Amino acid sequence: MKQKRNTNHSIHKKKGTKRKRILTVNIILSLILILTICFLATRLSPNEQEAAVSGTDIFELADIPEYTGSPYIEINNNLPSFSDKDLVKEAFEHYSNLDDLGRCGAAFANVGPETMPEEERGPIGEVHPSGWQVANYHDLIEGNYLYNRCHLIAFSLTGENANEKNLITGTRYLNTEGMQPFELEVLEYVRTTGNHVLYRVTPVFKGDNLVASGVEMEALSVEDKGAGICFHIYAYNVQPGVIIDYRTGDNKPDPNYDGQEQVEERYEPAEEKTVQEAIPENSTEGTSEADNQGVTYILNTNTHKFHYPSCDSVVDIKEKNKVVSMESRDKIMEEGYQPCGRCKP
Numbered sequence: 101m102k103q104k105r106n107t108n109h110s111i112h113k114k115k116g117t118k119r120k121r122i123l124t125v126n127i128i129l130s131l132i133l134i135l136t137i138c139f140l141a142t143r144l145s146p147n148e149q150e151a152a153v154s155g156t157d158i159f160e161l162a163d164i165p166e167y168t169g170s171p172y173i174e175i176n177n178n179l180p181s182f183s184d185k186d187l188v189k190e191a192f193e194h195y196s197n198l199d200d201l202g203r204c205g206a207a208f209a210n211v212g213p214e215t216m217p218e219e220e221r222g223p224i225g226e227v228h229p230s231g232w233q234v235a236n237y238h239d240l241i242e243g244n245y246l247y248n249r250c251h252l253i254a255f256s257l258t259g260e261n262a263n264e265k266n267l268i269t270g271t272r273y274l275n276t277e278g279m280q281p282f283e284l285e286v287l288e289y290v291r292t293t294g295n296h297v298l299y300r301v302t303p304v305f306k307g308d309n310l311v312a313s314g315v316e317m318e319a320l321s322v323e324d325k326g327a328g329i330c331f332h333i334y335a336y337n338v339q340p341g342v343i344i345d346y347r348t349g350d351n352k353p354d355p356n357y358d359g360q361e362q363v364e365e366r367y368e369p370a371e372e373k374t375v376q377e378a379i380p381e382n383s384t385e386g387t388s389e390a391d392n393q394g395v396t397y398i399l400n401t402n403t404h405k406f407h408y409p410s411c412d413s414v415v416d417i418k419e420k421n422k423v424v425s426m427e428s429r430d431k432i433m434e435e436g437y438q439p440c441g442r443c444k445p
């Protein structure tokens with residue numbers, strides 16, 4: 101029956117039916133593809149995504165490459181993910197409640213002269229962060245101990261000392277090589293300028309691990325809109341020479357560790373390079389998302405051009421000429437800036 105009816109149709113009509121059928125097949129295939137992608141996305145790393153979201157919306161642990169010798173890497177093109185409403189001149193401090201595994205979340209502050217401690221640091225030994233263990237590696241680690249009670253926001257910045265919401269189980273290496281260079285940079289800036297710095301540190305846990313894989317650190321100077329301080333990095337919670345079980349904090353010496361080689365690798369970047377230079381150029385960042393996260397454009401105060409944060413030219417702008425803007429395009433043009441010819445913002 102069907103066949104017979106078909107033969108009666110005109111050629112024109114047949115073509116139409118065929119086209120319709122191809123269209124239908126295409127739609128079905130697209131739907132299957134979309135559903136597969138959604139399924140895979142939720143399947144692959146639900147825990148990583150959950151953990152990462154606590155600090156910002158755009159950071160995912162899955163995007164972070166394995167540790168290969170640098171204590172930290174730049175993420176999101178080194179641009180923090182604060183929003184416009186965060187840019188206030190009053191100091192504040194917020195520490196997340198511990199989750200049901202006893203783990204810290206993001207610590208967020210607007211650091212200024214008024215948040216800095218006047219008293220000496222007291223003892224913190226009574227705090228036992230998630231995954232805490234005492235592990236002595238006196239032959240390998242300066243200071244002997246693998247784990248430090250690691251302040252998310254340094255004591256020197258907000259004076260929060262034995263606050264359990266501000267202390268994680270961090271390696272000596274994370275503490276001194278990963279985080280300290282950035283803490284010192286902010287400390288020095290606030291001391292010399294009296295300005296404020298938005299400062300957020302988010303520990304990143306994979307799944308139900310008790311020890312963080314690393315910390316995400318973001319900072320932006322407020323009064324000068326990032327001219328003084330602007331960074332967004334991920335520091336690895338690793339210790340060269342030690343294998344760590346992040347689920348529990350258990351640890352053992354790495355039998356394959358060649359100490360000499362690693363030590364050189366780990367000290368050079370922190371000592372000789374400034375924060376900006378130390379950032380690898382081919383880092384893994386999701387750049388375009390930065391546009392709706394507060395930072396709108398990057399200004400070059402020398403050439404008076406402005407760029408999208410994701411523009412390749414941004415890395416070439418000298419630090420002293422680079423200003424992070426949260427203004428609208430019109431406002432920036434009113435101030436005498438021209439759009440870059442390359443990224444055409």
Ligand SMILES: [Zn+2]
Pocket residue numbers: 406407408411412413414440441442443444
């Ligand atoms: Zn550009």
